[in-house]
Amino acid sequence: MTTQRTTGRRKQALAAAAVVAALLSTAACGGGNDDDGGGSKSGAAGFNAANNKVAQADLAKKGGTLKYAGAQDADSWDTTRGYYGFMWNFSRYYSRQLVTNATEPGAKGAEVTPDLATSTAKISDDGKTYTYTLRDGSTWEDGKPITSKDVKYGIERVWAQDVLSGGPIYLQQVLDPKKTYKGPYKDKSADKLGLKAIETPDDKTIVFKLPAANSDFEEMLALTSASPVRQDKDTKSKYGLKPFSSGPYKFESYTPNKAMTLVRNPEWKQSSDPVRKAYPDKVTVNFFTNANDMDQRLIKGDYDLDIGQTGLSPQGRTTALKQHKANLDNPVSGYIRYAVFPQSVKPFDNEHCRKAVIYGADHESLQTARGGPVAGGDIGTNMLPPSVPGAEGQDYDPYKSATTNKNGNVAKAKEELKACGQPNGFKTTIAVRNNKPVEVATAESLQASLKKVGIDVEIDQFDGAQTTGIIGAPANVKKKNYGIIIMGWGPDFPSVQGYGLPLWSGDYILESGNNNFALIDDKTIDGLFDSYTKELDDAKKADISKEINHKVSEGGYYLPFVFEKFINWRSSRLANVYTSDGYSGMYDFVNLGLKK
Amino acid sequence: MARGTAAGPRAVLAYLIRRLFAAAVMLVVIILVVFCIFFLVPKWAGVDPAAAFVGKQADPAAIEAVRQKLGLADPIFVQVWEFFKGIFAGRTYAAGGDVTQCAAPCFGYSFRSEQAIWPVLTDRFPVTLALALGAAVLWLIVGVGAGVLSALKRGSLWDRGAMIVALSGVSLPIYFTAMLSLSAFVYGLKWMDGQYVPLADSFTGWLGGMILPWVTLAFLYAAMYARITRATMLEVLGEDYIRTARAKGLTEPVVIGKHAMRSTMTPILTMFGMDFGALIGGAILTETAFSLPGLGQAVLSAIRNQDLPVILGVTLITSLAVIVANLLVDLLYAVIDPRVRLS
Numbered sequence: 043m044t045t046q047r048t049t050g051r052r053k054q055a056l057a058a059a060a061v062v063a064a065l066l067s068t069a070a071c072g073g074g075n076d077d078d079g080g081g082s083k084s085g086a087a088g089f090n091a092a093n094n095k096v097a098q099a100d101l102a103k104k105g106g107t108l109k110y111a112g113a114q115d116a117d118s119w120d121t122t123r124g125y126y127g128f129m130w131n132f133s134r135y136y137s138r139q140l141v142t143n144a145t146e147p148g149a150k151g152a153e154v155t156p157d158l159a160t161s162t163a164k165i166s167d168d169g170k171t172y173t174y175t176l177r178d179g180s181t182w183e184d185g186k187p188i189t190s191k192d193v194k195y196g197i198e199r200v201w202a203q204d205v206l207s208g209g210p211i212y213l214q215q216v217l218d219p220k221k222t223y224k225g226p227y228k229d230k231s232a233d234k235l236g237l238k239a240i241e242t243p244d245d246k247t248i249v250f251k252l253p254a255a256n257s258d259f260e261e262m263l264a265l266t267s268a269s270p271v272r273q274d275k276d277t278k279s280k281y282g283l284k285p286f287s288s289g290p291y292k293f294e295s296y297t298p299n300k301a302m303t304l305v306r307n308p309e310w311k312q313s314s315d316p317v318r319k320a321y322p323d324k325v326t327v328n329f330f331t332n333a334n335d336m337d338q339r340l341i342k343g344d345y346d347l348d349i350g351q352t353g354l355s356p357q358g359r360t361t362a363l364k365q366h367k368a369n370l371d372n373p374v375s376g377y378i379r380y381a382v383f384p385q386s387v388k389p390f391d392n393e394h395c396r397k398a399v400i401y402g403a404d405h406e407s408l409q410t411a412r413g414g415p416v417a418g419g420d421i422g423t424n425m426l427p428p429s430v431p432g433a434e435g436q437d438y439d440p441y442k443s444a445t446t447n448k449n450g451n452v453a454k455a456k457e458e459l460k461a462c463g464q465p466n467g468f469k470t471t472i473a474v475r476n477n478k479p480v481e482v483a484t485a486e487s488l489q490a491s492l493k494k495v496g497i498d499v500e501i502d503q504f505d506g507a508q509t510t511g512i513i514g515a516p517a518n519v520k521k522k523n524y525g526i527i528i529m530g531w532g533p534d535f536p537s538v539q540g541y542g543l544p545l546w547s548g549d550y551i552l553e554s555g556n557n558n559f560a561l562i563d564d565k566t567i568d569g570l571f572d573s574y575t576k577e578l579d580d581a582k583k584a585d586i587s588k589e590i591n592h593k594v595s596e597g598g599y600y601l602p603f604v605f606e607k608f609i610n611w612r613s614s615r616l617a618n619v620y621t622s623d624g625y626s627g628m629y630d631f632v633n634l635g636l637k638k
Numbered sequence: 639m640a641r642g643t644a645a646g647p648r649a650v651l652a653y654l655i656r657r658l659f660a661a662a663v664m665l666v667v668i669i670l671v672v673f674c675i676f677f678l679v680p681k682w683a684g685v686d687p688a689a690a691f692v693g694k695q696a697d698p699a700a701i702e703a704v705r706q707k708l709g710l711a712d713p714i715f716v717q718v719w720e721f722f723k724g725i726f727a728g729r730t731y732a733a734g735g736d737v738t739q740c741a742a743p744c745f746g747y748s749f750r751s752e753q754a755i756w757p758v759l760t761d762r763f764p765v766t767l768a769l770a771l772g773a774a775v776l777w778l779i780v781g782v783g784a785g786v787l788s789a790l791k792r793g794s795l796w797d798r799g800a801m802i803v804a805l806s807g808v809s810l811p812i813y814f815t816a817m818l819s820l821s822a823f824v825y826g827l828k829w830m831d832g833q834y835v836p837l838a839d840s841f842t843g844w845l846g847g848m849i850l851p852w853v854t855l856a857f858l859y860a861a862m863y864a865r866i867t868r869a870t871m872l873e874v875l876g877e878d879y880i881r882t883a884r885a886k887g888l889t890e891p892v893v894i895g896k897h898a899m900r901s902t903m904t905p906i907l908t909m910f911g912m913d914f915g916a917l918i919g920g921a922i923l924t925e926t927a928f929s930l931p932g933l934g935q936a937v938l939s940a941i942r943n944q945d946l947p948v949i950l951g952v953t954l955i956t957s958l959a960v961i962v963a964n965l966l967v968d969l970l971y972a973v974i975d976p977r978v979r980l981s
Contacts, residue, residue: 339833508689
């Protein structure tokens with residue numbers, strides 16, 4: 043008996059060991075077939091095959107279900123309220139604008155192309171009047187035609203910030219800077235179309251009258267917030283739960299933070315839409331709370347792409363780079379990740395103290411903390427994202443951060459400390475969001491390198507969900523002695539205005555909701571922004587952008603870490619895939635197709 | 639006996655009323671404390687809760703509108719009163735020409751997802767309940783069973799093996815065991831899909847999506863229950879009345895099943911009431927790891943987005959569940975242990 047029992051136990055132990063070994067080996071492998079990265083008709087297109095170029099366009103067929111996975115829901119699917127980059131990208135499935143970003147890869151994707159309008163704007167000589175004519179055959183999901191009044195009403199909703207907060211308000215700032223109009227919900231006129239800056243002489247014509255010229259106005263009209271909304275379908279604050287479609291797809295179902303399904307809008311006509319191809323029959327989005335699980339399911343093939351487009355998590359990235367490189371693209375995101383120095387906190391009111399930090403920082407270590415050159419991005423050397431006209435990338439490197447000083451320059455930092463009257467260094471606090479581990483890692487890297495030059499730094503991890511309330515209030519920043527704030531920013535539209543105006547203009551220093559953390563109030567910079575908005579020539583606009591960037595970078599208000607890059611996943615089922623600068627290096631969602 | 643049975647129902651009713659009253663008081667206190675934490679503490683810390691709801695181009699008018707709509711500008715006692723009133727009579731939220739009705743029972747309104755909280759809670763509650771129930775059945779069978787066997791076979795290979803497994807179950811964080819099980823059975827061996835499917839859509843799909851979360855969650859709790867059951871059972875087996883029962887010639891199953899188990903179950907039941915009640919409020923880690931759309935996932939999203947009304951709603955549900963579970967446990971004591979019967 044005893045012998046038999048022992049043998050049984052041994053067998054059980056061996057079996058258990060075998061099972062554990064099998065499990066561990068399969069877990070380590072992560073499953074799936076290896077890709078050679080070469081690309082094939084049935085397989086993935088190859089590493090970077092869709093980065094700034096179109097991959098497998100001819101394999102896209104009509105039909106099928108395109109499956110998105112996401113680790114976070116949009117801030118709102120209401121075209122007026124959404125501000126997340128992926129929401130703007132995704133909203134083109136169910137909303138159209140007068141003009142939109144071109145459905146082209148790379149930099150061409152940031153150019154404006156006609157959508158509901160027959161052509162781009164007819165602009166008056168003084169740059170203050172923009173006229174559009176709507177094309178025939180464009181309809182809502184109930185078959186009624188989309189009129190110029192619907193476009194006007196949709197834009198007017200931006201003024202109702204007390205009900206529809208959250209979205210960009212550029213149109214309000216440009217069309218009605220004094221905020222004389224109170225929004226359609228408080229509009230006393232019978233048709234609720236009382237905004238004087240927009241005229242609709244007939245159902246096909248819309249005229250915008252700007253109080254002052256703004257050369258990026260058409261870029262602003264390409265934003266999702268300029269989408270038409272039909273008055274009788276406007277459910278106000280609840281519109282985002284089921285927007286009324288003007289695009290090729292309409293909402294079938296949506297449960298916030300769980301899932302969403304879009305199906306074909308049968309009233310949409312291909313002939314009326316020069317932009318959208320509408321390949322799949324159905325578009326689904328499933329939201330996950332476990333980003334690792336989501337990445338593994340992307341790799342497993344359960345989903346086609348990540349709606350967030352902010353790159354794979356470290357675990358998923360490692361597996362994907364090793365085994366499925368042909369499914370990956372490594373685009374520049376358009377974001378710059380940086381540290382910014384509020385001038386209200388001493389000694390950062392002194393330019394030399396700011397520069398001491400820039401010279402003292404180990405830029406390579408900061409890049410590593412962000413994920414390295416592939417997953418994190420190239421070392422940031424100035425403050426204009428590479429996708430913005432006028433950007434020089436690493437060619438402009440005033441502090442030699444990517445070359446001679448990439449590991450910091452202690453001697454130069456001490457020289458700057460002496461010049462700022464703090465030869466023995468100083469004490470300060472870094473404010474960093476506690477829900478961004480990568481940002482915390484950069485804060486720690488900066489803390490370590492600054493110690494070498496005598497700058498003693500304390501790290502304060504604040505509640506990331508309260509960012510606006512904590513660092514968006516300059517008085518609070520000063521009270522908490524936040525000398526260094528770790529943040530990042532991407533362009534709302536690819537221009538120096540769409541990127542830098544809220545960050546660098548003295549007019550944008552706000553008591554709450556402030557994004558000009560450095561509190562830059564420089565008349566030269568403000569003057570350059572004024573010149574930029576009046577300038578209609580693209581080459582001259584690029585020159586002014588360059589000048590603004592030089593002023594900001596040389597003022598030492600920022601320590602850029604990286605020109606951010608992502609590693610994004612595309613499934614082997616996807617066709618007609620390309621990244622677009624119009625959407626910060628994301629895949630252009632609206633024309634993704636499936637292979638058959 | 640006759641007096642006992644006649645007085646029993648009255649005493650039980652009085653006891654029940656007392657307990658329910660205490661539970662109601664407890665809930666009121668919890669609401670007050672939660673209100674203070676969520677609405678007053680940020681104010682003291684200099685953070686405007688309304689600012690968290692608006693976007694990066696925050697307009698002061700928008701912040702003010704949120705403040706008005708959620709009643710954040712009102713004194714705290716007014717906010718609490720409005721909240722209580724909403725539970726029984728519903729509530730109207732209005733700002734800037736937009737009026738939102740929140741029907742009773744109104745547990746608040748999420749300005750972020752533009753939804754009343756109660757439908758969110760009722761939508762997600764079945765998922766959490768299914769997770770907690772399934773896991774509880776598993777851990778009670780496996781955990782208590784393993785604990786009893788270990789106690790009976792004290793020092794044996796079984797006992798040592800079971801306690802090593804139990805120790806690892808207690809020690810390993812649930813997100814680790816969840817990721818390991820997902821890696822092995824879903825991504826690796828591909829034995830199952832591992833994604834949640836609503837029960838109404840497909841029973842087999844639902845079962846397939848729930849098995850791993852059940853097992854993972856039960857592994858943690860079974861380990862704890864096995865250890866506590868073993869320890870209690872060993873203590874009970876050393877009691878005089880067990881020796882007496884054996885001396886009287888009772889069979890071992892009767893001694894263990896009828897006499898020892900009753901005493902052993904008392905602390906197990908106490909633990910179970912607390913654990914099960916807390917799980918009803920959302921097994922946050924398990925639901926997050928397996929992306930189960932339950933209360934835990936809702937509260938996590940709410941924490942990330944600072945969606946205070948959702949956090950408040952789930953907190954109340956959790957509190958209610960713990961209170962109810964404990965009340966049931968207290969009533970069950972009387973069934974298990976004759977010494978605590980009111981009569």
